[in-house]
Amino acid sequence: MPLPEQLANQVRDIVGRERYLDSPTDTASYGYNSFPLHTEPAAVVLFEDRAQIERVVPILYAANVPMVIRGSGTNLAGNALAPTGGVVLSLERMKKVLEIDPVSLFARVEAGANVKAIQELAASHGLLFPPNPGNVDAVTVGGIIGCNSSGDLALGYGGTRDFVLGMEVVTGEGQVLKLGSRVRKDVTGYDLVRLFCGCEGTLGVVVEATVRFINKPEGEASVLAAFPEQQQGAEAALALLGAKLAPVALEYMDAPTTQAVEAAFKLGFPTGTGSSVLVKFHGSAEGVDSSAKRCAAVFERAGASWTRLALDGEPAEHVWRARHLAYPALARNCPTLYGEDIVVPIRHFPATVARFHELAIECGVPIALFAHAGDGHLHPCLLTNDADPAQRERSDRFIDAAVRHALALGGAITGEHGLGVHKTPYAHLQLGDHERAAMKRIKLAFDPKGLFNPMIFPVTGHPPNNPRRKGIEIV
Ligand SMILES: Cc1cc2nc3c(=O)[nH]c(=O)nc-3n(C[C@H](O)[C@H](O)[C@H](O)COP(=O)(O)OP(=O)(O)OC[C@H]3O[C@@H](n4cnc5c(N)ncnc54)[C@H](O)[C@@H]3O)c2cc1C
Structure with a gap:
């Protein structure tokens, strides 16, 4: 449903005609995220600066228009989709660095700033910005705040929320909140x-x-190891944590993931690898060298058939880039890929790897699994085809059982992708009535009309349903 012409003209007057998109050809790509569901926003506003946001948002809010805030739209749980239509507020053009203070260790940036550019800015001053999702080249600061994204370095440093000191927020009613x-x-x-x-x-x-x-x-060192069996890599990851070497990243890949990454990036993993593990250490130059060698010894004792050390620099960057691009490497092999996101207490990591592979066979859905093993955080990727209802039903069975498995162990149904339209129907399995009610009160304190991302938890006034299916019907 397009916006009434008078309302659309009010927005055009503020942002300029060329920054208000409402033809289906122009808005189509804004109906997609990296999550496999297509939605159809009524319009897209491409903001150039915050003054435009401060003027446009209250007008749309007063007119009861649902709004979806968007950075680059690369999220994996349908966190910036428009299943109820409405207007996409795009901040992709707001990329400015407003201030940097390398002594006080902060930078003030517009929300559309690219995270890789912020990492490079930090590096140019001898500093580090640790939030590091696999698609760091594409994501915005607003996007990683929205999802509290983390990535491989979360083991050593934590997630995005550990690296945000403050922010300015425009509410639906047009107030500017200066937080932190x-x-x-x-x-x-x-x-x-x-x-x-x-x-x-x-x-x-x-x-x-x-x-x-x-x-x-000062120093960085990485270790790669290949294991003949799927479970050996998972057990070795746990053994490494037990060895108290304090890696900042500890990643596991099963055989299908290792093969896909090897085919795309040629890291040298032996053929027939059943699982692989990638580790990174930070510290003094001598310290990381010693930790890497001791790590390789732990892996050899755990049954590694091949190990390789990579010090800071080009070869190590290639290794981590390959791991980061595991999703696209796998996506080449199937029409639909669900990158699941499930966390268990670390002691249960190896058993959960085994359980998810069994579950895949029971449900009849092929998976490839990689994990931020050091955090007990698993990404079983369902290699499927959503155009086939039978395959959709098998994927749903897998996801439902995987979620319940994690919760039975005291885990979480999402560790970094967020609930989105995908996991919102499962939120009640982790959050009780009182917790959901408290969260809904928080939502309404900021957004009393429930217009921002209305199909995402905590939904206000929308019955629980399966938005994935509903979204497909909307298309
Ligand atoms: C190949 C690949 C690898 C990935 N690897 C990882 C990984 O290792 N770790 C990880 O954590 N995630 C990973 N992700 C997911 C990643 O978290 C998201 O891609 C990222 O957070 C989204 O950033 P974006 O700019 O695209 O935001 P979008 O997708 O546009 O938005 C994400 C959420 O933030 C909200 N949002 C965006 N901007 C603002 C704003 N200015 N104000 C308020 N809310 C806002 C949106 O409404 C939405 O809910 C991966 C994704 C891909 C495709």
Whole structure:
């Protein structure tokens, strides 16, 4: 449903005609994320600066128009889709660095700033910005705040919320909230900065953020290991944590993932590898060298058939880029890929790897599994075809059982992708009535009409359903 012409003209007057898109050809790509569902927004607004946001959002809010806030749209759980139509608020053009203070270790940036560019900015001052999702080249600061994204370095440093000191937010009613500060230690009132990290665009528009840097460690070393059996890599990851060598990244790949990554990136894994593990250490130059050698010894004792050390620099970058691009490497092999996102307490990691492979056979859906093993965080990827209802039903069975498996162990149904339209129907399995009601009150305190990302948890006024199917019907 297009916006009434008078309302559309009000928006055009503020942003310019060319930045208000409403023809289906122009809006089509904004109906997609990296999650396999197509939706159809009524319009897209391409903002150039925060002043435009401060003027446009209250007008749409007053007119009861649903709004979807979007960075690059690369999320994996359908966190920035428009299953109810409405307007996509795109911040992809707001990329400016507003201020950098390398002594106080922060930068203030517009929400559409690219995360890789922020990492490079930090590196140019000898600093590190650790949030590092696999698709870091594509994602925005607003997007990683929205999902509280993390990635491989979360083991050593934590997720996005550990690196955001403050932000400015535009609410639906047009207020500008200045949250947090420029300092790391700040306990003034409720921690609304952390609340916004992971709220998936359901509370308001983050227009700028103050992100925290840390000093770049002197040395970095990586270790790769291949194991003949699927379970050996998972057990070896646990053994490495037990060896107290404190890696900052510890990643597991099963055989199908290793093969797909090897085919695309030629890392040298032997043929017939049943599983592989990638590890990174940060510290002093001598310290990381010693840790890497001791790590390789732990893996050899755990049955590794092949190990390789990669020090800081080009070869190590190639290794981590290959791991980062596991999703696209796998996506080449199937029409639909679900990158699942499930966390268990670490001791249960190896058994969960085994259980998910069994479950795949029981449900009749092929999977490839990789994991941020050090966090007990698994990404079983379902290699399927959603055009076939029977395959969709098998995927749903797998996801339902995997979610229940994690919850029975005290885990979580999402570790970094967020609920999105995909996991919202499962939220009640982890969150009880009181918890959901408390979250809904928070939602309504910021967004009383429930217009921001209306199909994402905590939904207000929408019955629980399966938005994936509903979305497909909408198409
Ligand atoms: C190949 C691949 C690898 C990936 N690897 C990882 C990984 O290792 N770790 C990980 O954590 N994730 C990973 N992801 C998912 C990643 O988290 C998301 O891609 C990223 O957070 C989305 O950033 P984006 O700019 O595309 O945001 P979008 O997808 O546009 O939005 C993400 C969410 O943030 C909200 N949002 C965006 N901007 C704002 C704003 N300014 N104000 C308020 N809300 C906003 C949106 O409404 C939405 O809910 C991967 C994705 C891909 C495709």
